Amino acid sequence: MSSIKYEIRKNAYYDSVTLMIISKEIKKIGGVEEALVGMGTDLNKELAENLGITNTEIKDLTPNDFFVTALADDSVEIETISAEVERLLSAKKSSSDSDYMPPTLESAINHDPDSNIVVISVAGEYAAAEARKALNNDLHVMLFSDNVTADQEKELKELACQKGLLMMGPDCGTAIINNVPLAFANVIKKGHIGIVGASGTGTQEVSVIVDKLGEGVSQVIGTGGRDLKSEIGGLMMLQGIEALKNDPQTKVIVLVSKPPAAEVAEKVLKAIENSPKPVVVDFIGGDRELIEKYGAHACLSLEDAARKAVALLRGKEAKDFEGFDLSDAEIEKLVDGEVAKFAQGQKYLRGFYTGGTLTDEAMKLLSKDLDIYSNIPLSSEYQLEDVKVSKEHTCIDFGDDEFTRGKPHPMIDPVTRVERLTKEEDDEVAVVLMDFVLGYGSHEDPVGEMLPAIKAAKDRMAAKGKYLSVVGSICGTENDPQDLGESQRRLEEAGVIVMPSNAQAVRLTGRILNKIK
Amino acid sequence: MLAEKIAQANKEAVERLQNAQPTVVGIGTAGENLPGMTKKTVLHAGPPVTWEKMSGPLRGAVIGGLIYEGLASNEEEAIKLAASGEITFDPCHHRDAVGPMAGVVTYSMPVWIVQNKTFGNYAYCTFNEGLGKVLRFGAYGEEVITRLKWIENTLAPVIKATLELAGEIDLKTMIAQVLQMGDEGHNRNKAGTSLLIRELAPYVVKTNFSDDIKADVLSFMHSNDHFFLNLTMPAAKCALEPMKGIKYSTLVYTMARNGTEFGIRVAGLGDRWFTAPAELINGLYFPGYSEKDANPDIGDSAITETSGIGGFAMAAAMPIVQFVGGTPQDAMNYSKSMYEITEAENNAYKIPVLDFRGSATGIDIQKVIETGIRPIINTGIAHKDPGVGQVGAGLVNPPMKCFEDALEAFVEQLEAAGEL
Amino acid sequence: MSKINELFNKEVKVINIGLESFYNDLKKQKVSVTHVNWRPAAGGNKKLASLLSRLK
Numbered sequence: 001m002s003s004i005k006y007e008i009r010k011n012a013y014y015d016s017v018t019l020m021i022i023s024k025e026i027k028k029i030g031g032v033e034e035a036l037v038g039m040g041t042d043l044n045k046e047l048a049e050n051l052g053i054t055n056t057e058i059k060d061l062t063p064n065d066f067f068v069t070a071l072a073d074d075s076v077e078i079e080t081i082s083a084e085v086e087r088l089l090s091a092k093k094s095s096s097d098s099d100y101m102p103p104t105l106e107s108a109i110n111h112d113p114d115s116n117i118v119v120i121s122v123a124g125e126y127a128a129a130e131a132r133k134a135l136n137n138d139l140h141v142m143l144f145s146d147n148v149t150a151d152q153e154k155e156l157k158e159l160a161c162q163k164g165l166l167m168m169g170p171d172c173g174t175a176i177i178n179n180v181p182l183a184f185a186n187v188i189k190k191g192h193i194g195i196v197g198a199s200g201t202g203t204q205e206v207s208v209i210v211d212k213l214g215e216g217v218s219q220v221i222g223t224g225g226r227d228l229k230s231e232i233g234g235l236m237m238l239q240g241i242e243a244l245k246n247d248p249q250t251k252v253i254v255l256v257s258k259p260p261a262a263e264v265a266e267k268v269l270k271a272i273e274n275s276p277k278p279v280v281v282d283f284i285g286g287d288r289e290l291i292e293k294y295g296a297h298a299c300l301s302l303e304d305a306a307r308k309a310v311a312l313l314r315g316k317e318a319k320d321f322e323g324f325d326l327s328d329a330e331i332e333k334l335v336d337g338e339v340a341k342f343a344q345g346q347k348y349l350r351g352f353y354t355g356g357t358l359t360d361e362a363m364k365l366l367s368k369d370l371d372i373y374s375n376i377p378l379s380s381e382y383q384l385e386d387v388k389v390s391k392e393h394t395c396i397d398f399g400d401d402e403f404t405r406g407k408p409h410p411m412i413d414p415v416t417r418v419e420r421l422t423k424e425e426d427d428e429v430a431v432v433l434m435d436f437v438l439g440y441g442s443h444e445d446p447v448g449e450m451l452p453a454i455k456a457a458k459d460r461m462a463a464k465g466k467y468l469s470v471v472g473s474i475c476g477t478e479n480d481p482q483d484l485g486e487s488q489r490r491l492e493e494a495g496v497i498v499m500p501s502n503a504q505a506v507r508l509t510g511r512i513l514n515k516i517k
Numbered sequence: 518m519l520a521e522k523i524a525q526a527n528k529e530a531v532e533r534l535q536n537a538q539p540t541v542v543g544i545g546t547a548g549e550n551l552p553g554m555t556k557k558t559v560l561h562a563g564p565p566v567t568w569e570k571m572s573g574p575l576r577g578a579v580i581g582g583l584i585y586e587g588l589a590s591n592e593e594e595a596i597k598l599a600a601s602g603e604i605t606f607d608p609c610h611h612r613d614a615v616g617p618m619a620g621v622v623t624y625s626m627p628v629w630i631v632q633n634k635t636f637g638n639y640a641y642c643t644f645n646e647g648l649g650k651v652l653r654f655g656a657y658g659e660e661v662i663t664r665l666k667w668i669e670n671t672l673a674p675v676i677k678a679t680l681e682l683a684g685e686i687d688l689k690t691m692i693a694q695v696l697q698m699g700d701e702g703h704n705r706n707k708a709g710t711s712l713l714i715r716e717l718a719p720y721v722v723k724t725n726f727s728d729d730i731k732a733d734v735l736s737f738m739h740s741n742d743h744f745f746l747n748l749t750m751p752a753a754k755c756a757l758e759p760m761k762g763i764k765y766s767t768l769v770y771t772m773a774r775n776g777t778e779f780g781i782r783v784a785g786l787g788d789r790w791f792t793a794p795a796e797l798i799n800g801l802y803f804p805g806y807s808e809k810d811a812n813p814d815i816g817d818s819a820i821t822e823t824s825g826i827g828g829f830a831m832a833a834a835m836p837i838v839q840f841v842g843g844t845p846q847d848a849m850n851y852s853k854s855m856y857e858i859t860e861a862e863n864n865a866y867k868i869p870v871l872d873f874r875g876s877a878t879g880i881d882i883q884k885v886i887e888t889g890i891r892p893i894i895n896t897g898i899a900h901k902d903p904g905v906g907q908v909g910a911g912l913v914n915p916p917m918k919c920f921e922d923a924l925e926a927f928v929e930q931l932e933a934a935g936e937l
Numbered sequence: 938m939s940k941i942n943e944l945f946n947k948e949v950k951v952i953n954i955g956l957e958s959f960y961n962d963l964k965k966q967k968v969s970v971t972h973v974n975w976r977p978a979a980g981g982n983k984k985l986a987s988l989l990s991r992l993k
Contacts (some may be wrong), residue, residue, distance in 0.1 A: 020801050178948070243941040
């Protein structure tokens with residue numbers, strides 16, 4: 001049975017719009033068929049009549065009186081309705097994070113004229129135009145977008161050089177300016193090591209290890225992946241070097257890139273030739289002699305670059321690091337432990353990476369001993385025919401184009417790597433090698449995303465009487481938004497061997513595979 | 518250089534708008550004051566529309582208008598007459614007038630006479646009848662006709678006499694004040710209505726009518742929060758009209774809807790209308806009503822937004838934004854985003870919460886298309902059936918097609934003149 | 938002093954055009970950032986974009 005419940009408050013005022021919203025909410029109370037909450041205006045009284053929820057008292061109200069009336073089930077008390085009305089009247093919408101978002105760069109500049117960096121990640125087709133607009137407005141640029149042509153890149157960088165501005169990119173994923181991580185970057189302690197990097201995850205790995213060793217960064221300048229190719233000629237790396245040379249906070253300079261075109265390498269090295277500040281150069285597998293000829297310190301790995309920079313900052317000798325943090329004995333034990341569990345015939349590597357430079361480093365460190373197939377192989381004869389199908393030793397960069405068409409980058413969402421690990425059925429696989437990249441821009445829990453697939457893969461192999469060894473490293477710091485400690489703990493709990501750097505993870509993997517032979 | 522000519526023309530156009538001085542100068546009638554009115558002329562809101570294409574509320578209002586004029590004695594006769602071809606239908610806008618909702622104006626109806634003192638041009642608007650079962654929502658029953666007669670025979674003469682004593686009323690100043698009192702001049706007019714009554718009351722009292730009549734007049738105004746809307750609209754209209762015909766200007770001087778189509782007019786394109794189907798309003802409904810009851814957007818009241826108030830001053834009337842489940846921050850963001858599509862900031866209409874920044878004024882079709890941001894309009898929602906009345910209120914935009922067509926026409930016009 | 942070195946002495950104030958996640962990350966770190974609600978000119982409509990450019 002339904003009946004009319006009502007309440008009158010004389011000489012109370014509430015805004016008509018507020019009351020309309022509350023009427024809507026009251027109707028949602030279970031057992032309420034119709035409701036009206038309003039001031040006693042003629043209109044509202046007429047509405048109440050039309051809805052069949054009026055009475056003489058309501059009809060006598062004046063516009064200065066407030067009333068609540070509802071047609072509801074007998075079980076619904078007016079007190080319930082009244083309490084809800086009261087609650088809604090006094091509830092405030094939490095102050096929204098609805099900041100004003102201008103529709104164009106120009107209007108953003110008008111809105112915030114003190115802005116100094118523009119981070120651009122729109123489609124390549126439009127990205128160059130936005131970058132140009134930014135430079136023309138005397139703003140520094142970080143251009144995350146790729147699909148910008150080399151011609152456009154050159155034009156933008158020349159314009160930037162002319163104006164003395166940063167033009168980081170295109171295809172620049174990592175920068176840390178004034179200790180602010182931009183795009184994909186980790187939270188690194190503030191310090192005195194300045195980095196100019198053409199490789200996103202390469203830069204991240206170096207910065208993370210610097211942090212682990214107790215030092216920090218002054219500035220991390222990205223140049224974009226194509227900067228050191230001959231078409232561009234290292235324009236931004238040169239700008240970055242100049243800026244770090246002149247930066248009083250920077251005491252050691254580190255350069256990170258895949259091997260540049262020969263004449264570009266010369267240009268870059270010449271720029272740091274007589275630098276009063278020590279310079280560490282990691283051309284990831286690049287020409288050591290050439291680097292040392294110009295008085296810089298060459299590197300064997302990204303980790304080595306970080307360690308050398310830290311040593312030089314501390315006034316110590318920059319020694320090559322090719323080993324492990326763990327003692328030889330501990331490493332021996334680890335290796336033997338893994339090898340003992342393999343079944344006959346298990347011998348192959350699967351390197352499944354989200355960071356391109358880390359993939360490249362892995363392959364370079366292992367290439368002496370292993371022929372590795374890849375979607376980004378060291379030489380074309382090892383190009384995988386079908387990148388979705390592994391062959392013998394295989395290393396995959398899941399951030400490469402074929403895997404990111406219509407899908408987010410694996411650092412944002414590792415779903416393509418999860419799928420691959422889940423589908424990989426090859427019984428001859430011995431070791432799976434992975435990276436877990438934390439920091440801003442990355443997924444909120446890269447480890448958590450992979451764990452089920454890792455466990456399932458290990459279980460699958462175990463069911464066949466085999467053993468899948470999983471080795472990895474976490475590129476992250478304690479101050480990153482993801483929990484570094486928990487990430488490590490969960491991986492170890494799942495049986496993953498977590499090494500302190502990509503280089504060490506790769507090295508350990510190499511030892512394991514060697515021992516199988 | 519063409520770009521400069523356009524920039525110069527827009528600057529001039531918005532200056533004309535900014536220099537306007539809309540002023541109430543008296544009371545007249547549609548027949549006497551509006552150009553070319555005949556007993557069989559029925560004006561309506563929005564761009565031109567035929568009887569066949571009219572939506573519910575407008576059809577109802579036409580029926581009511583014909584009955585009011587004595588041209589028909591009931592609905593059946595009125596419909597027959599309306600469809601006969603004997604009635605001249607025309608937009609209010611073509612006759613220096615504007616009308617809210619259905620906006621029907623007929624020969625005998627009294628009108629406010631508002632003059633733009635700077636340029637001398639006039640704009641006219643009927644008296645706002647109130648809420649619920651009124652002509653402008655398409656009602657045409659006995660009480661509607663009776664009220665219209667009362668307006669003609671009692672309200673209008675009293676106000677006319679009052680104004681003769683009170684003198685002219687500066688609407689620009691009054692509107693500037695109400696924007697700082699929580700009104701925005703389109704969907705919220707409580708402060709304006711209050712100020713108007715305050716202005717007129719001492720003189721109403723001094724006129725030679727009976728106490729009862731004076732009391733009725735004052736009560737009538739007092740009972741209708743939107744009484745002032747019928748002044749903000751002609752104020753905007755007469756301020757904008759001098760923009761018409763400024764060569765090379767891409768600024769909008771009319772936005773209006775007839776319940777079927779939305780139409781805009783652009784300064785540099787003369788009196789050409791650019792129309793597209795009117796949209797449904799995104800809003801809150803009174804208890805008992807929902808989207809399925811709503812008529813598409815209707816009324817000349819978007820002239821307020823065209824002049825920089827209404828939705829463009831939403832931040833001056835925060836509660837409006839609750840109509841779309843928004844927050845005060847949303848109201849501010851809407852107002853702020855209008856600056857992206859306008860030429861200037863208003864020199865008189867300031868918004869306190871935006872640090873007294875002048876409201877966004879002078880809509881540029883180029884900027885609308887470039888940014889994709891359409892003007893925001895705060896409006897009431899009419900029931901789609903004639904005579905039911907208002908069923909809610911909310912936010913709506915003009916269709917982008919209007920601006921696109923206008924831009925194309927603008928370029929074509931330049932091409933035809935060999936200027937492009 | 939070059940503009941880059943000048944930047945090193947200022948507070949970073951970012952304008953973000955594109956991925957809203959970059960904007961959100963910066964907000965989380967209380968970095969001054971404006972997000973541009975970017976759309977290609979004329980919503981990507983090439984015909985309209987070309988009409989607009991003819992008037993410029």
